[in-house]
Amino acid sequence: MKRVFGAKKDKEPxxxxxxxxxxxxxxxxxxxxxxxxxxxxxxxxxxxIKKMRPGPAQEAIKARAMRVLKQKRMYEGQRDMxxxxxxxxxxxxxASEGIKDAxxxxxALKSANKELKxxxxxxxxxxxxxxxxxxxxxxxVSHEIQETLGRSYNVPDDIDEDELMGELDALEADMGxxxxxxxxxxxxxxxxxxxxxxxxxxxxxxxxxxxxxxxxQVMCVIHDIIF
Numbered sequence: 001m002k003r004v005f006g007a008k009k010d011k012e013p014x015x016x017x018x019x020x021x022x023x024x025x026x027x028x029x030x031x032x033x034x035x036x037x038x039x040x041x042x043x044x045x046x047x048x049i050k051k052m053r054p055g056p057a058q059e060a061i062k063a064r065a066m067r068v069l070k071q072k073r074m075y076e077g078q079r080d081m082x083x084x085x086x087x088x089x090x091x092x093x094x095a096s097e098g099i100k101d102a103x104x105x106x107x108a109l110k111s112a113n114k115e116l117k118x119x120x121x122x123x124x125x126x127x128x129x130x131x132x133x134x135x136x137x138x139x140x141v142s143h144e145i146q147e148t149l150g151r152s153y154n155v156p157d158d159i160d161e162d163e164l165m166g167e168l169d170a171l172e173a174d175m176g177x178x179x180x181x182x183x184x185x186x187x188x189x190x191x192x193x194x195x196x197x198x199x200x201x202x203x204x205x206x207x208x209x210x211x212x213x214x215x216x217q218v219m220c221v222i223h224d225i226i227f
Contacts, residue, residue: 021089038072
């Protein structure tokens with residue numbers, strides 16, 4: 001049967017948009033080459049017409065130039081038509097690429113949506129809230145511990161500000177004395193008390209008679225101080 005009717009041939013796949021666009025561009029290049037050739041021929045006829053005198057020979061050259069010009073206009077029309085077809089194919093190719101990109105985007109979104117749903121099952125809002133509450137409690141406890149460890153020892157809680165200001169004034173006075181004397185007051189030697197001034201003792205006389213005369217008075221003063 002195959003020998004009589006022949007085997008069924010496989011259908012060739014239809015040309016793609018890119019194949020059709022390449023074929024049309026190749027035809028357009030051929031048309032452009034023909035138009036350039038006709039332009040060169042027209043330029044040659046134009047130079048011949050300028051050099052020839054009016055007459056039958058010049059009219060023959062003009063007739064040839066007119067025929068070449070008609071061919072050029074025909075090829076230019078074909079070229080414009082091919083350019084329009086190429087433009088349409090480019091639009092179709094752009095739309096096709098856009099659809100492919102949209103399909104890939106949808107596939108990626110579906111995959112990401114499925115993965116996100118699986119991840120959301122392992123994460124619960126209540127667990128997050130509980131974790132936040134626990135972290136806040138731990139931070140409060142940590143703050144209280146830091147305050148407790150940073151508390152000073154033997155410092156009274158009820159300190160009078162006026163008393164502190166008095167001590168500060170005394171400290172400033174000591175610093176002033178230090179600036180004048182060059183030595184802090186607490187480092188200066190203690191002055192010996194004047195016992196004679198405190199006891200109000202009279203001065204000792206230079207003569208022997210005066211000493212005997214003033215001895216009862218000194219004994220009375222000493223007796224008053226002791227008793």
